[in-house]
Structures are given as structure tokens and as C-alpha cells.
Amino acid sequence: MSTKPKIAMYWAASCGGCEIALVNLHEKILDVDAAFDFYFCPCLLDTKTNDIKALPDGELAITFFNGGIRTEENLEMARLLRKKSQILIAFGSCAIEGCIPGLANLTAAKSLIDTIYHDNITIDNPEQITPDPQTQVAEGPLGVPAFRDTLQTLAQVTEVDYFIPGCPPESHQIWQAIAALTAPAGPPPIGSVLGSGPSTVCVECRREKTDKKINRFFRNYEIIPSETECLLEQGLLCLGIATRQGCGGLCPEVNMPCTGCYGPPAGRSDQGARMTAALGSILDLGDTKGINESELLARIEQALGTIPDPVGTFYKYSLAGSIPGGRQDP
């Protein structure tokens, strides 16, 4: 039996990209292995849930928990791993704020099931089979974990010690976070966001920013943007201004607008609200001397009418963890 402190990585409602990001530490993963006993990770190792249940409480030094809480199993694992871990880290956008799976909070759970198992034209399901928690088959009852009404974030269901944002977190930032947790000076204060900075992606983006106002927005396919000017100022919905720094500005670097995967910047709880605030301030309303209310409204409508889906765009990664959390009457 290894005497090294144990670490774990678990996936709930997620895509597996977070595990890839960890493996992308490349040879540094050997340093992790030298310092820790990598004990549990369903994506990479063969340890079972029962092995975790058998551990004394607090036996896992650190657990990286990625994925949102969508099923009863996700919830059970979140609670189990909380009990067994000294440090529980919400790892990646899904665990922190729901990410893409969190967009399902715009739709009632029942309609999701209907769409997936019945209503899509490509579906052939004559027996109307759905993943019900209990199904009777010849050999006896079969169960799958129940699908919950909404997707919740890890911190909405249990206590979380640290947060590492990103979809997925950048590998060098994961390393930074591990280094911070094992620093001789002691770990950072509980609740800290690790592997990122407090400000926005704009501080990492090398494009030239002026005070240019915008009179209409474009979808990505509509224009080929200049490679040196701020993408937002060119009318693309770049979320850098409402997104936490930490990625190094990777997307704007290759001429793609930021879509917001690092979540809201420090001290802010709602990315969509941040983006709305920012857009309200940069509209080009032309000459406003003597403008009346209806003319003002018409110009605003013209500029903002080119944004087809504000909620889906501004909360692409953060809906479940946002102030509204999802649709109120799904």
C-alpha cells in the first residue's frame, strides 16, 4: 500500500475533456505521480466506487470533481467524495457553473427526455423506451440513476473548497493549482479560485483596444475580422470582457471570439449580466443631440436586434451557476 497522499478525479455530467486536460500535463504527470497516489478516476483507473466507500472519511487528500450534478448518481458521488476528501475541488466549468450541460436548464427535464427518446425525427423507438429509474425485465428489476429536474453545480449540492475554472482548465493552470495547494507556505484560503487570475480575458488578449462604439453585431460566419483589432469592437460577440482571465486569450489569438468558458471574473456572480452591462455601454447611437425617446429606442433596437440569442450566448457556460440559474417556468 502506498503511503503517499491519495488523489482522485471524478466525472459527473461532463464530456471527459477535463481528464484530457489533466493528462495533457505530459511529463509533469510523473511529478504528480511521485507526490501522490492517484487512487480513483473512472476514466483512467480501475478503482471502483465501493473502494471509495471502504475508505475512512477524509482519506483522499484532494479530489478533482468535474461535471455538473444531473443524475442521482452524480449527487451521491458528490456527497460521497466530499466525505472522503480533505480538499474537494470543483474542477472545470461544468462543476463550477454547469457549462454546456447547464443550458438544459432552459428546458424542463420531461421535454428533454421527450426530445431525446421520442420526438426527434431520426428516432426509432417503437416501444417508447426511456431511461426510467426502474424497469422490469424477465430477470428482475433493472435500475439506472434517476434524471434530476435541473442541472446543479457542485457547490449547490455540497461544500466546495476550491475552484479551477475553464472548459477545460488549461493544463499549465492545473499545474499552477497543484503547486499552490502543495506550497510550503500552506494552501490558499478556502473558497479561492485557482489556476486563473481575477481580471478578464481582455488583459491577456493582445489585440488593440480603442473606444470604438458598435452599431450592429455580426455572427462569426458573417465577417472575417481583422487580426489585430479588438473583436468586440469589430462587432463580434466576444465574451472576453465578461470572462475571467486564465486561458491566455487562446481564442482571440486565433481570430475566434471568446465564448466565456472561464466564467465570470472575480467578484462577479453573473456572466450574462456582465456582458449585458458591457454591451449597453458600447452601443453606437450616433448623434444624440436632441434625440427623443422613440428615436433612441429605435437606434438601440437596430443595434441589439442583431443578437439572436442573448441567454444562450452570454450564459453558454454559466447558466446553472448564474443568478437566474435557468428558466423559471420550464
Added chain:
Amino acid sequence: MNRTLDHTIVGFLCNWCSYAGADHAGGSQKSYPHNFKIIRVMCSGRVEPEFILEAFRKGAAGVVIMACHPGDCHYKTGNYQAAGRYHLLQKMISQLGIDENRLVMEYISASEGERFIEVVNQTVHTLEGIPPPPLS
């Protein structure tokens, strides 16, 4: 029971025009519905979209932003910024299942006490006509 009168309507009033307008109404002994709760802000541009979403999350039946008329903002462009945010937020709350009529923006000057009362009454009236807030 009148559901709308049970629920708070939050009014964000800019200090320089709309709040003075409400004050004007008060000075001339006009009354307005008791569930309209006023928060004075320096400028409508100070009303963060977070404030509005938070008000709805906490169960407000409606949110009203009152600003200086175009051209009159004490800080020049605060009301234009507020108008842009308001427009986007209306779209967003309806995507989020909150009736867009629950969010109102009006321009009230310091001398428009009457208009202030009118807007508040009108808002209460409109909210009575839509189903109770989904939250709270």
C-alpha cells in the same frame, strides 16, 4: 387577494431627475401603491443588470428603472447605457421565463411628479394582468 399588491415592485430611481420627481409627487401629497419600493441610485447607468436579476430571483413582481429624459442625464450618457441594457435584459428575462412586462424603463424629470404616479399605477395595473411571478 390581489397577488400583485402582495409582491414588491422594485423601483431604481436616479437621484437627479426621477427621484426628485417622486419627491415632487410626495411634496404635493400624492399617494402611490405601497408595494412600490424605491431605491435611489446616482444615475440609471448605475443600475447593474445583476441588481435586476437578483430582484427577480428574490421574488419581485416587477422592476422599474426611472431615468432622466434623453439629453438630461447628469452624467451625460448614463441613461443611454441603461436603455441599452434594459432592452437586452427584456429579451433575456423572457428567454428565462419571466414575462418581459415585468421590467419597465421610463423617463421621469424632476418636475414630473404626476407622471411618476401614473407610471407606478400603470405598472401595478399591467402586472395584475399577468400570472403571478414564477419565483419567490
